[in-house]
Amino acid sequence: MEKRPALATLTTPVATGAFRLQFDNEEEVALVRESIDFFDDLQRRVDIGLRHQGYLFVASTDEGARMQRSLVEAQRQWGLADVELLDAGEARRRFPYLASNVVNARYRQGDGWLEPRRLALELARLSGARFRMGETVIGFERDSEGCVVGVTTDRGKIQAGTVVIAAGPLSGPVAKLAGLNLPLTTVRRQKLILPDLPQVPPEAPMTIEFETGAHWRPAGGGAHALWTAPAPAEPPLDDVPTSSAFAFGLLDPRSDHALARIAPFWQDIWMSSQLQWWLQAGQYTYTPDRRPLLGPTEIPGLAVNTGYSGHGIMGSIGGSRRAVDAIYGRLTAQDNPFRPDRAMQPRSFDVL
Numbered sequence: 640m641e642k643r644p645a646l647a648t649l650t651t652p653v654a655t656g657a658f659r660l661q662f663d664n665e666e667e668v669a670l671v672r673e674s675i676d677f678f679d680d681l682q683r684r685v686d687i688g689l690r691h692q693g694y695l696f697v698a699s700t701d702e703g704a705r706m707q708r709s710l711v712e713a714q715r716q717w718g719l720a721d722v723e724l725l726d727a728g729e730a731r732r733r734f735p736y737l738a739s740n741v742v743n744a745r746y747r748q749g750d751g752w753l754e755p756r757r758l759a760l761e762l763a764r765l766s767g768a769r770f771r772m773g774e775t776v777i778g779f780e781r782d783s784e785g786c787v788v789g790v791t792t793d794r795g796k797i798q799a800g801t802v803v804i805a806a807g808p809l810s811g812p813v814a815k816l817a818g819l820n821l822p823l824t825t826v827r828r829q830k831l832i833l834p835d836l837p838q839v840p841p842e843a844p845m846t847i848e849f850e851t852g853a854h855w856r857p858a859g860g861g862a863h864a865l866w867t868a869p870a871p872a873e874p875p876l877d878d879v880p881t882s883s884a885f886a887f888g889l890l891d892p893r894s895d896h897a898l899a900r901i902a903p904f905w906q907d908i909w910m911s912s913q914l915q916w917w918l919q920a921g922q923y924t925y926t927p928d929r930r931p932l933l934g935p936t937e938i939p940g941l942a943v944n945t946g947y948s949g950h951g952i953m954g955s956i957g958g959s960r961r962a963v964d965a966i967y968g969r970l971t972a973q974d975n976p977f978r979p980d981r982a983m984q985p986r987s988f989d990v991l
C-alpha cells in the first residue's frame with residue numbers, strides 16, 4: 640500500500656544512497672554486509688548506479704584520530720579486515736585534495752553508493768508484487784481475539800495474514816492507528832545537490848570529517864553534501880521544508896562545519912560564479928538506539944520494518960530479510976537483535 644501516486648517519493652529519493660561497513664557494532668556490520676552483497680548481485684543484472692568508491696573518514700584533531708584508531712581495532716576484531724588506517728602523510732598522498740590539518744583517516748574501498756530510487760523501483764519490479772498506489776491506510780482490521788487481520792484504507796478493506804508497517808517517518812502515526820506506540824522520533828535531514836563542479840574529483844570517495852559529520856561525495860558532475868548534527872525532533876511530515884542555512888553551513892568556509900575545513904577546494908567553489916545548488920529534505924526515523932525495528936510486534940498479526948535512521952538504503956535488504964524471517968519464525972526473538980520489543984540503550988554518537 641502506498642498513499643502517494645508513485646513508489647519511493649518520500650524519504651528514499653532524498654537519500655544520497657551511500658552504504659558502508661564501517662559501523663561501530665557487529666550486528667549492523669552483518670546487516671549491511673548482506674545488503675551490499677545483494678546490491679552487487681543486482682548491479683550485475685540491472686544498473687542501479689552502484690559504485691564502490693569508498694568511504695573516507697578524516698580526523699582533524701588528536702582526539703578524533705585516537706577514536707578512529709580504536710574503532711578500526713574493534714572493527715578488525717569483528718572480522719572487518721579491509722578498513723585501512725592512514726596517517727596524515729599517507730592520507731594526503733592517496734587523496735591529494737585533503738587539507739594539511741588532517742591528523743589521520745580511515746578508508747574502506749568496498750564502501751560506496753547507488754541510486755536509491757532506482758534500487759527501490761527495480762526491487763519492486765523484480766519482486767513481482769502487486770502495489771496499490773494512491774491508497775492510504777487509515778486503520779486496522781481485528782478479529783474477535785484482537786489479532787490484526789487486515790487494513791482499512793480510504794478505498795475499502797484488505798485482508799492479510801500479516802500486516803507490516805514500513806511507512807518510513809509515518810510509521811509512528813500508522814502504528815498508533817492500531818493502538819501501538821513505537822519508540823520513534825523524526826528529525827529533518829537535508830541534502831545539498833551541487834551540479835557541474837570541476838573542482839570535485841569525480842573518483843573521490845565519500846569524504847567525511849569525523850569531528851563534525853559534514854560529508855560529500857561526487858555526483859552528477861558535481862557533488863551531494865550532507866550534515867547530520869543534533870537537531871530537534873519534529874512531527875512526521877509528508878512535505879519536508881528545506882532551509883538555506885543548511886546550504887550555507889556546509890559551503891561558507893567560515894562555518895564550524897564547512898566542507899572546506901578538510902578539503903580546501905570547497906573554498907574555491909564558494910567563490911566560484913559556477914556555484915549553484917538545490918536542496919532536498921526528508922526525515923530520519925530514529926529509535927533510541929538508532930537501530931531499526933524488525934519483525935512481529937506485541938499485537939499478533941502486526942509487524943514492523945522501520946526506524947532505520949540514516950541507514951535505510953544500506954540496511955534495506957538485510958533488514959527486510961530479517962523482518963520476514965522473524966515473521967515466519969525462521970529468526971527467533973532471542974536471535975534477533977533488532978526485535979521491536981528489545982531493551983534499548985540510548986545511543987547518541989554516530990556521526991552519520
Ligand SMILES: Cc1cc2nc3c(=O)[nH]c(=O)nc-3n(C[C@H](O)[C@H](O)[C@H](O)COP(=O)(O)OP(=O)(O)OC[C@H]3O[C@@H](n4cnc5c(N)ncnc54)[C@H](O)[C@@H]3O)c2cc1C
Binds near residue numbers: 649651865921953
Ligand atoms: C537527507 C537524507 C539522506 C540519507 N542518506 C542515506 C544514505 O546515504 N544511505 C542510507 O542507507 N540511508 C540514507 N537515508 C535514510 C533513508 O533515506 C531512509 O532510511 C529510507 O529511505 C527509509 O525508507 P522507507 O521505505 O522506510 O521510508 P520512505 O521512503 O519514507 O517510504 C515510506 C512510504 O510509506 C508511505 N506511507 C506512509 N503512510 C502511509 C499510509 N498511511 N498508507 C499508505 N502509505 C503510507 C509514504 O507515502 C512513503 O512513500 C537518508 C535520509 C535522508 C533524509
